[in-house]
Amino acid sequence: MKYLDEYRDGRLAARLLREIERKVAHPWVLMEICGGQTHTIMRYGLDELLPSSIELVHGPGCPVCVTPASILDRAIELAQRDDVTLVSYGDLLRVPGTKIDLFSAKARGADVRMVYSPLDALRIARLNSNRKVVFLAVGFETTAPANAMAVYQAHREGLDNFFLLASHVLVPPAIRALAASPDNRVQGFIAPGHVCTVVGCSDYEDLVQEFHVPIVVGGFEPVDLLQAILGLVTQLEEGRAEFANEYTRSVSYRGNLEAQRILREVFEVADQSWRGLGEIPQSGLRLRGKFAAWDADKVFDLQVPQAEAPSACISAEILKGLQKPTDCSAFGSVCTPESPLGAPMVSSEGACSAYYQYRRHSLVTIQ
Amino acid sequence: MCLAIPGKVISIGTENALRIGRVQFGGITQPVSLDFVPEVVVGDYVMVHVGFAISQVNAEEAELTYIALEQMGLLQGELPSGEEAEETEERL
Numbered sequence: 308m309k310y311l312d313e314y315r316d317g318r319l320a321a322r323l324l325r326e327i328e329r330k331v332a333h334p335w336v337l338m339e340i341c342g343g344q345t346h347t348i349m350r351y352g353l354d355e356l357l358p359s360s361i362e363l364v365h366g367p368g369c370p371v372c373v374t375p376a377s378i379l380d381r382a383i384e385l386a387q388r389d390d391v392t393l394v395s396y397g398d399l400l401r402v403p404g405t406k407i408d409l410f411s412a413k414a415r416g417a418d419v420r421m422v423y424s425p426l427d428a429l430r431i432a433r434l435n436s437n438r439k440v441v442f443l444a445v446g447f448e449t450t451a452p453a454n455a456m457a458v459y460q461a462h463r464e465g466l467d468n469f470f471l472l473a474s475h476v477l478v479p480p481a482i483r484a485l486a487a488s489p490d491n492r493v494q495g496f497i498a499p500g501h502v503c504t505v506v507g508c509s510d511y512e513d514l515v516q517e518f519h520v521p522i523v524v525g526g527f528e529p530v531d532l533l534q535a536i537l538g539l540v541t542q543l544e545e546g547r548a549e550f551a552n553e554y555t556r557s558v559s560y561r562g563n564l565e566a567q568r569i570l571r572e573v574f575e576v577a578d579q580s581w582r583g584l585g586e587i588p589q590s591g592l593r594l595r596g597k598f599a600a601w602d603a604d605k606v607f608d609l610q611v612p613q614a615e616a617p618s619a620c621i622s623a624e625i626l627k628g629l630q631k632p633t634d635c636s637a638f639g640s641v642c643t644p645e646s647p648l649g650a651p652m653v654s655s656e657g658a659c660s661a662y663y664q665y666r667r668h669s670l671v672t673i674q
Numbered sequence: 675m676c677l678a679i680p681g682k683v684i685s686i687g688t689e690n691a692l693r694i695g696r697v698q699f700g701g702i703t704q705p706v707s708l709d710f711v712p713e714v715v716v717g718d719y720v721m722v723h724v725g726f727a728i729s730q731v732n733a734e735e736a737e738l739t740y741i742a743l744e745q746m747g748l749l750q751g752e753l754p755s756g757e758e759a760e761e762t763e764e765r766l
């Protein structure tokens with residue numbers, strides 16, 4: 308139990324693990340959607356503590372990892388213009404576009420700044436009225452309302468030097484694409500707790516009906532995840548497929564109505580391309596026409612995206628749960644967090660980065 | 675950038691028509707939009723994601739979650755460092 312010693316409730320975790328061991332009779336493949344959950348699983352070695360018949364595969368729930376290179380290319384192109392200040396979340400600055408990343412653009416003189424919140428992006432725009440401030444925003448349903456609020460606020464303030472360059476992704480259509488795919492291996496999903504905190508649970512109930520697959524909402528701490536895994540295994544062993552919420556301290560059935568309201572006011576659902584997964588119908592968000600004056604894609608004349616260059620990166624297979632980071636020939640050699648080849652190595656929520664941080668020992672023993 | 679971090683609301687005001695609270699996370703204080711949690715008052719604990727409170731949590735839960743996130747090394751990248759936070763405060 309060495310991994311769990313430091314956790315606040317090692318005894319509860321140990322009890323949950325025993326309960327899972329008692330319940331499990333068949334091999335099951337489970338997927339956690341959210342990258343924060345992947346990080347916890349690796350950090351505490353939950354995958355190694357679970358019975359070997361339970362395989363955890365890591366889903367596409369790291370927004371940075373699924374942001375298409377074409378968006379980064381457009382951001383880099385904008386950043387290189389004299390009158391533009393490009394602001395974005397720290398993780399995104401290191402994600403490779405087809406040629407370079409935003410950090411390299413900054414090193415070559417572009418005005419690129421890191422922010423922790425859309426509120427910072429707005430502040431930069433207010434303070435620099437002579438600059439065109441482009442906010443490169445990505446995210447799932449958790450982040451989209453905050454990004455939406457930034458545009459809503461720019462509109463309200465008449466801030467005409469603030470622009471959103473956005474790539475938003477929605478979780479339920481991604482689960483649908485994975486579950487419907489002929490090579491799908493996943494038999495139960497752990498839904499992302501903070502996405503559900505915002506949008507509520509009804510979409511996930513629909514997915515359970517549609518694919519007859521159990522879905523349990525999980526949190527981010529080891530005990531939360533073990534509870535979700537126990538819920539899934541119990542259902543699977545009993546031949547049930549139901550929706551359950553194991554993260555009730557944050558998630559209510561209806562979600563955050565205020566956040567949903569602003570999300571609907573500013574964005575509409577649109578087709579979206581995901582790095583690694585390709586285009587998924589109705590899986591993204593675009594600004595409504597009313598906000599066109601703040602839409603970087605509409606305001607700036609941007610180049611058509613280049614085709615993604617072939618690379619050793621197998622992140623597509625990883626995001627679909629078909630391969631593990633350690634299956635990648637570049638893992639830990641050519642591709643490291645210091646010089647990432649693919650996006651899942653950049654963000655601390657990316658599966659490759661989580662494996663690199665916590666699982667290098669297994670790589671060493673393999674070699 | 676996909677986590678939510680719990681913090682305590684220590685004051686609430688209005689800035690540019692946004693409902694902005696000062697929220698304390700461990701040793702630092704940050705401006706946070708409370709527009710999505712209209713029911714929250716000073717002294718409450720909220721889960722904050724990219725500068726926006728997305729839900730309310732109770733004090734004990736907030737404390738334990740914060741410790742767990744800190745132990746997991748997940749706070750880095752979600753919140754500014756002490757120095758950066760001071761800069762933000764100064765600019766306000």
Ligand code: SF4
Nearest residue numbers: 620621635642649659
């Ligand atoms: S280790 Fe690097 S190259 Fe391999 S899949 Fe992960 S991000 Fe891509």
